[in-house]
Amino acid sequence: MGELAVDKHVQYIVSIDKKKDSFESVVMDHLRMNGAYWGLTTLDLLGKLDSINAGEVVSWTMECQHESGGFSGNIGHDPHILYTLSAVQVLALFNKLDVLDIDKVATYIAGLQNEEGSFSGDMWGEVDTRFSYIAICCLSILRCLDKINVEKAVGYILSCKNLDGGFGCTPGGESHAGQIFCCVGALAITGSLHHVDKDLLGWWLCERQVKSGGLNGRPEKLPDVCYSWWVLSSLIMIDRVHWIDKEKLVKFILDCQDLENGGISDRPDDAVDVFHTYFGVAGLSLLEYPGLKAVDPAYALPVDVINRIFFGR
Amino acid sequence: MESSEEDGGVPLSRMAEWRDVTPLRQDDGPNPVVPITYKEEFRETMDYFRAIYKADERSPRALRLTRRAIHLNPGNYTVWHFRRLVLEALNTDLDEELDFIQRIANSNSKNYQLWHHRRWVIERLGSNARSKELHLIKSILSLDAKNYHAWSHRQWVLQALGGWEDELDYCRQLLEQDIFNNSAWNQRYFVVTRSPFLGGLPAMRASEVRYSVEAIVVNPNNECPWRYLRGLYKDDIESLVNDREILSICLKVINTKSDYIFALKMLLDLLCYGFQPSQELRDAVVALWTSDTRPLDADLATAICDILEHVDSLRASYWIWRKNKLRIAA
Numbered sequence: 179m180g181e182l183a184v185d186k187h188v189q190y191i192v193s194i195d196k197k198k199d200s201f202e203s204v205v206m207d208h209l210r211m212n213g214a215y216w217g218l219t220t221l222d223l224l225g226k227l228d229s230i231n232a233g234e235v236v237s238w239t240m241e242c243q244h245e246s247g248g249f250s251g252n253i254g255h256d257p258h259i260l261y262t263l264s265a266v267q268v269l270a271l272f273n274k275l276d277v278l279d280i281d282k283v284a285t286y287i288a289g290l291q292n293e294e295g296s297f298s299g300d301m302w303g304e305v306d307t308r309f310s311y312i313a314i315c316c317l318s319i320l321r322c323l324d325k326i327n328v329e330k331a332v333g334y335i336l337s338c339k340n341l342d343g344g345f346g347c348t349p350g351g352e353s354h355a356g357q358i359f360c361c362v363g364a365l366a367i368t369g370s371l372h373h374v375d376k377d378l379l380g381w382w383l384c385e386r387q388v389k390s391g392g393l394n395g396r397p398e399k400l401p402d403v404c405y406s407w408w409v410l411s412s413l414i415m416i417d418r419v420h421w422i423d424k425e426k427l428v429k430f431i432l433d434c435q436d437l438e439n440g441g442i443s444d445r446p447d448d449a450v451d452v453f454h455t456y457f458g459v460a461g462l463s464l465l466e467y468p469g470l471k472a473v474d475p476a477y478a479l480p481v482d483v484i485n486r487i488f489f490g491r
Numbered sequence: 492m493e494s495s496e497e498d499g500g501v502p503l504s505r506m507a508e509w510r511d512v513t514p515l516r517q518d519d520g521p522n523p524v525v526p527i528t529y530k531e532e533f534r535e536t537m538d539y540f541r542a543i544y545k546a547d548e549r550s551p552r553a554l555r556l557t558r559r560a561i562h563l564n565p566g567n568y569t570v571w572h573f574r575r576l577v578l579e580a581l582n583t584d585l586d587e588e589l590d591f592i593q594r595i596a597n598s599n600s601k602n603y604q605l606w607h608h609r610r611w612v613i614e615r616l617g618s619n620a621r622s623k624e625l626h627l628i629k630s631i632l633s634l635d636a637k638n639y640h641a642w643s644h645r646q647w648v649l650q651a652l653g654g655w656e657d658e659l660d661y662c663r664q665l666l667e668q669d670i671f672n673n674s675a676w677n678q679r680y681f682v683v684t685r686s687p688f689l690g691g692l693p694a695m696r697a698s699e700v701r702y703s704v705e706a707i708v709v710n711p712n713n714e715c716p717w718r719y720l721r722g723l724y725k726d727d728i729e730s731l732v733n734d735r736e737i738l739s740i741c742l743k744v745i746n747t748k749s750d751y752i753f754a755l756k757m758l759l760d761l762l763c764y765g766f767q768p769s770q771e772l773r774d775a776v777v778a779l780w781t782s783d784t785r786p787l788d789a790d791l792a793t794a795i796c797d798i799l800e801h802v803d804s805l806r807a808s809y810w811i812w813r814k815n816k817l818r819i820a821a
Contacts, residue, residue, distance in 0.1 A: 205533075208567045254541055255569040302572065304607040341680070341722035347639075350646050350685065352677035354639060384806050385714065397714040398671040399637065421809040 180432040182467060183440065187455060188226045190440030191217040194452055195230065210252040211242060215264035216456035218271050222480050223459050223471045232272045239265050240277060247279075247286030248300070258300045259290055263312045266319055270483050280320050287313050288325040295330030296348075306347045307338050311360035315477060318367045319487055332370045335361045343378030355386060355395035359408035366415045366476045380418030383409050391426030392445065402444045403434045403454045406461030411475035414464060424465050431458045431465075502532065503539050508552055514538030515545060533563045544573055549580035558591065565595060571604045575611060585612050589620065593627055600631050606640045610647060621652040629661070636665055637674045646681060655686040670706050676715040680722055696723050704740045712750040717757060732766045745775045752803050755779075755795050759813065762792040763820070792817050 194217060197203055206213060214235065221227045242249045242265060248257030249265035262283065269275050290298045290313065297309035310331055317323045337349045338361060344353025345361035358379070365371050386393040386409045392401025393409045406427060413419040433446045434454070441450030442458035463473040472481040503509045516538055540560045543553045557574035560567065578588065592609050599605050613620050625648060631641045649655055659682050665675040683695045700723060706716040724731035731737070737757065744754035755776070762768065768791055779798055780787040787794045796814035800807045 205564055205566070207537075208564075208569060251568070254544070255567075256572050258568065300572075302575065302607065302611065304603070304610075340677075341725065342718050346677075347643050348646070350681045351643055352639065352674050381809060384809055387805050389805075396637070397673040397718075399673075421806060421812070423805050423807075426805070 180429070180435070180437075182432060182459075182462060182469070183435055183437050184224050184226075184469070186437065186440030187435075187442070187459065188221060188224055188229060188440070190436075190450070191221055191452060191455065192229050208251045208255050209261070211239070211249060211261040211264040211268070212251065213452055214239070215267050216452045218268055219473075219479065220452075220456045220459045222271055222483070223463050223473055225469075225471060227271065232274070235268065236272055236274050236277065239268055243283075246289075247282035247284075249283075256300065257286070259287065259297065259309050259312050259316075260299065262287065263316045266316050267477075267479055270319060270479060270487060273483075273486060275320070275487070278320070280322065284317055284320055284322045284325045287316055291326050291331065295327065295332070295334035297331070307335055307345060307357050307364075308347065308360050310335050311364040314364040314367050319477065321487075323368070328368055332365065332368055332373070335364055336373055339373075342382050343375045343380075344382050352396065353382065355383070355393070355405050355408040355412070358383070359412050362412045362415050363476045363478075371416065374416055376416040376418060380413060380416055380421055383413050383418070384421035387422050387427065390430055391423065391428075392430040393422075393427065400445065401430065403431055403442055403461065404444065404457040406431055407457040407464070407478075410461055410464045411478070414475040419464075428462065428465050428467060431461055434458060503535055503556075509539060512539060512542050515541035536560050536563055540570060540573075544569070549577045551581065553577050554581060554583065562595065565599045565602050565605060568604050571608050575608070585616050586620075588612050589616070589623065589627075596627065596631060597634065600635060600638055601640060603640065606644050610644065613648070613652070618652045621648065621654050624648050624652070625654050632665070636669060636672050639674070642674050642678060645678070650685070655682065655688055658682045658686065659689070666706070670710055671713055671715060673715050676719050680719065692723065692725065699723050700734065700736050704736055707740050707744065707753075710750075711744040711747070711754060712752065714753065717753040720757070721760075728764050732761055732764050737761075738766075738772075742772055742775055745772075745779065748779060751779065752799065755799055759792055759795045759799075762795070763817070790817070 194203070194213070218227065218230060218235070221229055238253070239249070241253050242261065244250060244257040246257055248259070249262045250257045251261045266275070266278070266283065269278065290300070290309070292298060292305065296305045297313045298305055299309050313326060314323065314331060317325055335345070338345045338347070338351065338357070340346060340353045342353050345358050346352050346354060347357050351357070362371070362374060365374060385397070386395065386405060388394060388401050390401060392403070393405040394401045395405045395408065410419065413422065431442070434442050434444070435458070436443065436450045439450070441452070442455040443450045444454050459470065460473050460478065463470040464475060473479070474481050474484045477484050504514070514535065536556070536559050540556055543556055554574065554577045557570050557577060560570045561574070564570070578585070589609070589612055592605060592612070596605060613624055625645070628641050628645045628648070631638055649658065659679065662675050662679040662682060665672055683689060683699060684692050689695055700720065703716040703720045703723070706713060720737060721731070738761070741754045741758045745751050745758070758772070758776070773791055776791060776794060776798070777787055780794070788797060793814055796810050796817065800810040800814070803810065
């Protein structure tokens with residue numbers, strides 16, 4: 179079996195941050211907040227968060243906050259729930275949640291809850307269970323879940339449960355590992371996992387593993403490293419992770435590395451990006467690959483960060 | 492992403508129309524080392540966009556500018572937002588907007604912003620837009636029949652605007668092209684359970700069981716129809732256990748001695764639900780066991796778990812767990 183090229187991946191992530199004017203960077207400009215979360219969390223899991231200037235990141239993050247309390251993907255963009263969670267997660271990594279006006283952020287998120295319990299992404303009203311997870315995860319980190327109607331939020335998520343035990347983006351939507359992670363994560367955080375048929379869902383999830391050892395996100399689709407996170411974290415949250423072949427999955431993830439330039443891709447020999455680098459490393463952490471910090475499957479942050487938030491200093 | 496189709500790619504700085512605007516640079520870092528032409532076009536467009544956005548100018552030229560920016564970077568959600576503000580302010584013909592989205596949909600079919608913008612437009616156009624919309628989604632699905640965004644949007648259109656009449660047949664067509672298309676199976680279930688024209692699940696169950704069984708006959712290793720079958724019985728376990736067609740297909744597949752994993756799993760589930768197996772079924776399962784060193788367990792459910800642990804070794808832990816659960820239940 180190969181090895182995790184830690185130094186190469188650290189170099190890759192640090193270089194993305196420096197190449198702010200590269201074409202790729204300019205094109206991904208609007209989701210830089212997500213990119214920051216993926217890159218920084220990866221660095222922390224690799225034990226190298228100090229490779230980045232915390233002060234610069236924190237002040238840039240706060241510049242992305244709008245009057246409404248929400249955060250945008252970058253300076254000069256509109257706020258959205260997606261980037262609000264990433265911003266809060268980034269601040270949590272650096273133990274800087276105290277720079278936030280928590281009430282302001284919580285009000286923004288609570289304002290996005292709809293009548294039937296679902297959440298919109300922003301003022302334009304797109305609804306998706308991804309946003310339910312984001313709202314619940316974010317408010318939980320900020321210790322103010324009581325700002326939303328949790329019961330209705332859970333009710334909406336459950337209305338998206340399908341007969342195969344999985345969850346879709348909206349009621350009737352096809353079960354998809356990414357959506358399942360969001361729903362199971364939200365249910366875990368709100369203490370509502372008893373609504374999940376863990377055996378049924380666990381079997382659907384372990385059926386995602388294909389011969390190569392990788393995981394796909396839906397039946398009859400190709401494996402992709404990012405599902406190493408979404409499927410795996412879901413399995414862990416419902417306590418069924420022993421149902422997949424861990425060794426084969428580790429090998430698949432390691433095969434997706436670019437050993438020369440650093441970074442991880444969706445499947446072997448494809449181009450790398452920070453998104454898949456994060457999910458590959460986080461997946462390996464869940465698989466207890468040596469030398470990595472433990473990651474929390476529901477909050478998608480290092481366990482020590484979560485402990486710091488919930489159990490104080 | 493493609494170079495702008497509009498204006499023949501002429502730099503904005505050379506257009507009389509934009510003379511009064513000072514473009515705003517992204518205040519971010521040193522100049523790039525190797526800028527190439529179309530990257531310059533992109534950078535310039537975004538600089539002008541930033542100026543217009545900051546000034547909150549909701550004019551016809553702003554509309555044109557957002558179109559140019561979207562062509563160059565359709566992932567930029569702020570540009571889409573602003574475009575909506577401009578469309579509202581100008582009270583623009585939204586049918587034309589549909590045409591615009593349609594032109595870029597093919598190369599941006601997995602873009603959340605595009606689909607959401609489309610929905611926003613359709614919400615304003617109402618049911619007149621229905622058939623055009625269902626048609627567009629079909630064309631996207633003809634390029635990628637599993638596009639999650641397209642399916643999600645299609646479900647929304649059906650529920651908001653109708654058009655259920657042909658949907659089951661559309662699922663059938665897609666499944667004829669690819670019987671492994673899980674999205675089409677999911678849509679089938681969606682239609683069967685929600686269409687106001689079909690009478691609901693109980694009315695449709697028998698024909699849907701037959702449909703699934705036919706699919707299984709052709710590809711017993713296809714996950715989809717097996718899950719679909721189980722779904723047809725939802726909470727009605729008694730009917731599931733008593734369905735002769737399901738038992739028959741399990742036996743048929745097991746007897747072929749190939750691609751029988753899902754068949755065995757279904758049989759295992761039925762046994763756990765209280766199904767009493769015939770001798771014929773027992774014999775068929777026993778015939779699968781090829782080990783000389785170890786006889787098959789006398790209990791059929793346990794025997795099935797042992798076989799599956801062996802032939803579906805990737806999920807050995809799952810099958811061992813199922814076996815242990817049998818002991819606890821006993």
